[in-house]
Amino acid sequence: MNPLDEVIEWYNFNINQQEFFMEIVKNSHKIDNNIVANAILKKYKLSSQKKDDIKIIIDNSKKELDNLTIVSLWAVFEAFLNDNLKKQTDKITLGIVDPISNEIINYALKGVDRWLKDEVLELFKIIISNSYIVGNVKDIYKYRNWISHGKSGEKPPVSNLTPFMAYQRLTVFLTEAKLIEENIDE
DSSP states (O other), rough: OOHHHHHHHHHHHHHHHHHHHHHHHHHHGGTTTOOHHHHHHHHOTTTTTHHHHHHHHHHHHHHHHHHHHHHHHHHHHHHHHHHHHHHHHHHHHHHOOOHHHHHHHHHHHGGGGGGGGHHHHHHGGGTOHHHHHHHHHHHHHHHHHHHHTTTSSSSOOOOTTOHHHHHHHHHHHHHTTTTTTOTTTT
């Protein structure tokens, strides 16, 4: 099972809600007497605003939802990756006899979640022969950092990244790394 599926499902749900809301706004001239539509616009304090202003609010909301979804996709991906790395480290510690070596290995491995992600992703090149796949994931990480740090500094190279692109690229990585099985239905 792909751990990213849940994120993309709630993203789709929210995008559909925004599209529905946009339809209400677009057709508001036709629904002046529509009690439900007017109640929705009033509830969100939009009934007194111009249609173009409402569209700008919705567009900005979608951009922020896209950014937060990419951050969420990365967070789920990172947690899943860390869990798998911890399982791998458990295998490494088995069979070590020398006490000091065992202590050093245990110390080095206990902070898997603190390892530099660029370096961790590089480790997977031994399994993933296409370095472009690893590069795509690194780009998502850079984009995530840019969003998470208040969009300060230089905009990342992949500034046109969408949640669907991030989902697809992270899924390809997980599949190629043999951390999830390929979903034949898609």
